[in-house]
Amino acid sequence: MKLDRRCFLALSIGGAAGTALTPLPWKLTDDLSIWSQNWPWTPVPDKGAITYTHSVCDLCPGGCGITVKKAGDRVIRVEGIEDYPVNQGGVCILGIAGPQLLYSPTRVQKPLKRIGNRGEGRWEPISWQDALAMVIDKLKTLRAADKSHSVAGVFGRDRGTVAQLFQRLLTVYGSPNFFSTPSYLDNYEMTLYLMHGMRASVGVDAKNADFILSFGSGMIQGWGSSVYMFKANSLLKSTGRVVQVEPRLSVSAAKADEWVAVKPGTEGALALGLAHVIINENLHNSDFVVNYSTGFETFKQLVLGKYAPETVAGITDVPAEKIVALARAFARARKPLAICGRGQGLTPGHLSDYIAVHALNALVGNINRQGGVIAIPEADDIDWPEATMDAIAVAGMQKGRIDGAGSSRYPHSRSLLNQLPEVLNTGKGDSIETLFVADVNPLYTMPDAEATRAALAQIPFIVSFASFMDETAQMADLILPNHMYLERLEDVPSPAAYPANIIGLSRPAIGPLFDTRHTGDVIIALAHALGGNIAAAFPWQDYPTCLRETLGDKWNELNRKGYWQGPEVAAPLGFGTFDTASSKFEFSNPDLNAALESQPALPQGDATTYPHLLLPYDTMRIASGPIGSPPFLVKSVDETVLQGNDVLVEVNPKTAAALQLADGKPAKLKTPKGEAKVRVHITEGVAPDVVALPRGLGHTAYDDFLAGKGVNYNALVGMTEDPVSGLDATWGIRAKLSKA
Amino acid sequence: MSTIDDQTTADVPQTPEDENGHPKHDPAPAADSNAPVMLSFIIGIVISLIIGWAVFPKLLYSQKTQPVNFNHAMHMDPEISAEGCASCHYFREDGSFSGIPKLASCAECHEDVLGESEEEARFVEEYVKTGKEVPWLVYARQPDCVFFSHIAHVKMGNMECKTCHGDIGVSTQTRVYEENRITGYSRDIWGKNIAGFKKNTWDRMKMDDCAECHKANNVNQGSVQTLRGGCFVCHK
Ligand code: SF4
Numbered sequence: 001m002k003l004d005r006r007c008f009l010a011l012s013i014g015g016a017a018g019t020a021l022t023p024l025p026w027k028l029t030d031d032l033s034i035w036s037q038n039w040p041w042t043p044v045p046d047k048g049a050i051t052y053t054h055s056v057c058d059l060c061p062g063g064c065g066i067t068v069k070k071a072g073d074r075v076i077r078v079e080g081i082e083d084y085p086v087n088q089g090g091v092c093i094l095g096i097a098g099p100q101l102l103y104s105p106t107r108v109q110k111p112l113k114r115i116g117n118r119g120e121g122r123w124e125p126i127s128w129q130d131a132l133a134m135v136i137d138k139l140k141t142l143r144a145a146d147k148s149h150s151v152a153g154v155f156g157r158d159r160g161t162v163a164q165l166f167q168r169l170l171t172v173y174g175s176p177n178f179f180s181t182p183s184y185l186d187n188y189e190m191t192l193y194l195m196h197g198m199r200a201s202v203g204v205d206a207k208n209a210d211f212i213l214s215f216g217s218g219m220i221q222g223w224g225s226s227v228y229m230f231k232a233n234s235l236l237k238s239t240g241r242v243v244q245v246e247p248r249l250s251v252s253a254a255k256a257d258e259w260v261a262v263k264p265g266t267e268g269a270l271a272l273g274l275a276h277v278i279i280n281e282n283l284h285n286s287d288f289v290v291n292y293s294t295g296f297e298t299f300k301q302l303v304l305g306k307y308a309p310e311t312v313a314g315i316t317d318v319p320a321e322k323i324v325a326l327a328r329a330f331a332r333a334r335k336p337l338a339i340c341g342r343g344q345g346l347t348p349g350h351l352s353d354y355i356a357v358h359a360l361n362a363l364v365g366n367i368n369r370q371g372g373v374i375a376i377p378e379a380d381d382i383d384w385p386e387a388t389m390d391a392i393a394v395a396g397m398q399k400g401r402i403d404g405a406g407s408s409r410y411p412h413s414r415s416l417l418n419q420l421p422e423v424l425n426t427g428k429g430d431s432i433e434t435l436f437v438a439d440v441n442p443l444y445t446m447p448d449a450e451a452t453r454a455a456l457a458q459i460p461f462i463v464s465f466a467s468f469m470d471e472t473a474q475m476a477d478l479i480l481p482n483h484m485y486l487e488r489l490e491d492v493p494s495p496a497a498y499p500a501n502i503i504g505l506s507r508p509a510i511g512p513l514f515d516t517r518h519t520g521d522v523i524i525a526l527a528h529a530l531g532g533n534i535a536a537a538f539p540w541q542d543y544p545t546c547l548r549e550t551l552g553d554k555w556n557e558l559n560r561k562g563y564w565q566g567p568e569v570a571a572p573l574g575f576g577t578f579d580t581a582s583s584k585f586e587f588s589n590p591d592l593n594a595a596l597e598s599q600p601a602l603p604q605g606d607a608t609t610y611p612h613l614l615l616p617y618d619t620m621r622i623a624s625g626p627i628g629s630p631p632f633l634v635k636s637v638d639e640t641v642l643q644g645n646d647v648l649v650e651v652n653p654k655t656a657a658a659l660q661l662a663d664g665k666p667a668k669l670k671t672p673k674g675e676a677k678v679r680v681h682i683t684e685g686v687a688p689d690v691v692a693l694p695r696g697l698g699h700t701a702y703d704d705f706l707a708g709k710g711v712n713y714n715a716l717v718g719m720t721e722d723p724v725s726g727l728d729a730t731w732g733i734r735a736k737l738s739k740a
Numbered sequence: 741m742s743t744i745d746d747q748t749t750a751d752v753p754q755t756p757e758d759e760n761g762h763p764k765h766d767p768a769p770a771a772d773s774n775a776p777v778m779l780s781f782i783i784g785i786v787i788s789l790i791i792g793w794a795v796f797p798k799l800l801y802s803q804k805t806q807p808v809n810f811n812h813a814m815h816m817d818p819e820i821s822a823e824g825c826a827s828c829h830y831f832r833e834d835g836s837f838s839g840i841p842k843l844a845s846c847a848e849c850h851e852d853v854l855g856e857s858e859e860e861a862r863f864v865e866e867y868v869k870t871g872k873e874v875p876w877l878v879y880a881r882q883p884d885c886v887f888f889s890h891i892a893h894v895k896m897g898n899m900e901c902k903t904c905h906g907d908i909g910v911s912t913q914t915r916v917y918e919e920n921r922i923t924g925y926s927r928d929i930w931g932k933n934i935a936g937f938k939k940n941t942w943d944r945m946k947m948d949d950c951a952e953c954h955k956a957n958n959v960n961q962g963s964v965q966t967l968r969g970g971c972f973v974c975h976k
Contacts, residue, residue, distance in 0.1 A: 004776075007776050008780070010784065011781065011784040012784060013784065014780065014781035014782060014783065014785040014786075015787060017781075018784060018785035018789045018792065021788075021789060021792070022788065023796075023934045023935050027796075027800070031920060034883050034922075034923040035923050035924075037883065044884050
């Protein structure tokens with residue numbers, strides 16, 4: 001038989017007809033639809049038992065109580081605990097994204113030793129034993145050479161057992177050089193020290209206030225304990241009033257009852273202008289002023305003499321009538337509360353601003369009482385016996401701090417990390433031979449990134465406790481990775497600016513995923529290996545024992561409830577809680593007056609070359625601290641802020657017109673410290689000649705969702721010290737925006 | 741029948757036309773030339789039927805054996821499993837269903853080898869001693885777009901396990917697991933019969949089978965969201 005084309009066609013038609021009589025087409029269609037509805041590469045959570053762990057979020061100083069939900073062995077969700085006093089069921093977007101950080105590809109999974117050049121990213125795994133031996137060897141050598149003070153540690157905070165363990169280790173080893181991350185809280189602490197005469201942290205009872213006057217503080221941008229402040233802000237919507245004083249129309253300003261647009265950097269002057277009106281019109285709380293304060297007359301003379309509304313209007317660009325009206329509204333409120341620290345308070349700012357703002361609270365008598373500002377005395381949670389110091393330790397401690405904190409130059413400061421780059425780069429002080437870093441990413445978060453990089457390059461041995469391969473970890477010589485917060489047991493000290501002393505307990509929701517170790521355990525192990533007095537100062541076999549013993553009778557409550565709350569500070573103490581020489585609140589004393597008179601040279605850069613002003617701003621959707629934003633956050637960022645890899649800077653229509661820049665168009669941003677490519681977003685929310693840039697972008701480390709996106713504000717700005725505190729007073733820098 | 745090709749050959753006689761000008765068909769030669777065409781057509785049908793019914797199902801599914809050959813029947817001894825299926829496949833306190841037991845449940849009894857079986861010895865050696873979870877292949881796993889609550893069916897609907905899973909409790913060894921190469925799910929969902937015919941309620945686990953029972957018992961036919969057509973009952 002000849003098979004011609006007709007036969008072939010018939011065969012095909014027969015085949016098609018036959019196929020239609022088989023299940024094949026229907027089955028294939030069904031399978032393909034199932035396949036395409038359930039892409040096999042889409043991750044699907046485990047189907048295991050659902051379990052919950054109560055813990056405390058440690059991603060920012062917010063200290064929120066969280067429930068970590070697991071399916072089988074997989075963490076799938078983080079929720080707020082309803083009856084946790086701080087956040088009452090809420091969590092912020094970063095807190096929600098915690099599981100992404102846990103499973104992040106940027107986790108450091110085992111101890112690593114650098115083999116390439118710094119920053120090159122070439123590492124060699126090393127056993128914990130060898131890694132610790134390396135550190136111990138280094139520490140022993142330095143100590144034997146009488147260079148104990150050249151060992152330093154930079155930690156995210158100075159409170160809590162882990163930071164305190166490290167500080168204790170440095171002390172008995174013989175180095176005073178323990179640093180914590182500077183912020184607005186340092187300025188508040190110093191303000192309370194100068195005005196209340198005591199070392200205390202600030203508590204802001206925002207929920208019970210009825211008028212909040214915020215000098216640039218981002219109430220809904222992460223200032224204080226973010227979720228607590230969010231809730232307070234919502235509460236005030238119905239029960240009170242929020243006035244936001246800020247040069248830029250931030251979300252906090254937009255949601256406030258009133259936005260007072262002020263000239264950048266003049267918030268302190270405005271506060272003194274308000275004080276002028278309050279005193280001048282006799283609106284102040286005379287009970288407080290007469291019975292609980294001293295120095296009022298001097299302060300009065302200062303503000304009446306120099307800060308009349310018309311004068312202040314000239315400084316701040318806020319009309320005199322507005323100043324008068326605002327002062328009256330503030331003073332007449334039942335619980336008026338003034339706060340400061342710009343944005344999230346990442347840069348401490350000018351000390352005199354804090355003094356001026358706190359003086360306002362004092363004038364209306366809203367101090368140490370419900371709805372006011374509360375000075376929470378330094379907690380005595382950690383009460384370890386005094387360590388015995390040997391001769392080397394005593395000698396090392398006597399050398400004084402390398403940053404000058406506590407010296408005659410900055411007598412009230414305790415840690416000035418911002419001074420470190422200059423000291424190291426100019427070689428004016430001692431050198432640092434070994435640096436430990438934990439929970440910080442100074443190379444990214446400190447101003448003048450270039451200077452910080454140069455300073456780190458001077459340090460021969462850097463040990464990082466990083467859980468993630470961040471910018472600073474990339475510069476380390478040895479990484480001893482800590483468990484990340486969902487994997488570890490640790491006390492979490494009182495949340496930032498929270499109006500009570502509350503210790504939270506972070507509990508492991510899951511066992512360590514990788515070959516990491518608790519930094520607390522590493523510190524204790526190092527101390528034991530160093531022997532002698534050093535080992536004797538650490539009588540605990542491991543960190544959990546140390547934690548339990550340290551917390552003593554608080555432990556049970558902490559373990560049961562997840563937090564321990566100290567006695568109410570505000571109500572019973574009332575006004576009479578000042579530890580000054582006069583036992584009263586001080587409106588003026590020589591240190592205060594010096595601070596109020598001081599003026600840091602700001603902003604940096606000359607106005608001719610740099611006609612514009614670059615200001616940073618904070619948003620909850622971008623993590624701007626040591627932790628880089630996980631993908632969940634980056635994806636939430638608006639397209640008026642980030643488009644692809646380009647960040648948009650806010651520019652006033654007038655400036656844009658003058659520069660012939662259209663919305664969304666690329667531009668060049670240059671400051672005395674660096675330059676960057678940006679795009680412009682035209683908005684009336686900033687004044688002419690102001691350029692606003694979000695913080696938290698421009699990472700070079702972390703994953704593809706974050707690295708290379710936008711520009712790091714810290715790489716464009718310099719550090720300008722406050723003459724009194726020595727902290728970084730910078731709020732912006734001169735810049736030049738031009739067509740790209 | 742003429743083709744254009746035919747007409748291009750000059751010495752082939754033209755097909756005679758009738759009075760209307762249509763080609764005239766000569767029945768005898770047509771029968772001759774149609775035979776191979778018909779045959780081809782039939783062969784086409786036969787081949788495709790064979791492929792569709794016999795070859796395709798073979799190709800579509802890969803055959804896998806369970807990591808451990810499990811004997812349900814033996815475990816169903818009331819002395820071992822006092823609560824029947826629920827001894828190992830239980831509801832957790834929160835009402836969720838445990839499904840296939842984790843190693844920890846097995847290890848409660850099998851911390852050491854209990855019997856004579858070599859398979860058990862291997863299981864204890866390879867899994868219990870090393871703490872490695874057994875990578876069981878789940879015959880009844882539904883696609884991830886399906887939400888299914890066991891407790892709603894077993895406790896509230898008083899259904900028996902075997903209505904959907906068959907009488908698995910009497911099996912003495914694990915069946916071959918046939919995995920659909922396209923979807924990755926078990927053949928049990930579509931059913932052993934490639935045409936989709938079923939005799940027992942447990943022969944298939946497709947959406948229609950769920951719907952059949954929901955309709956017959958008039959339960960959850962409308963979801964809260966749509967109030968009709970219960971899509972969201974199972975597809976959340
Ligand atoms: S505010 Fe801070 S502590 Fe609270 S959930 Fe967010 S990141 Fe965590």
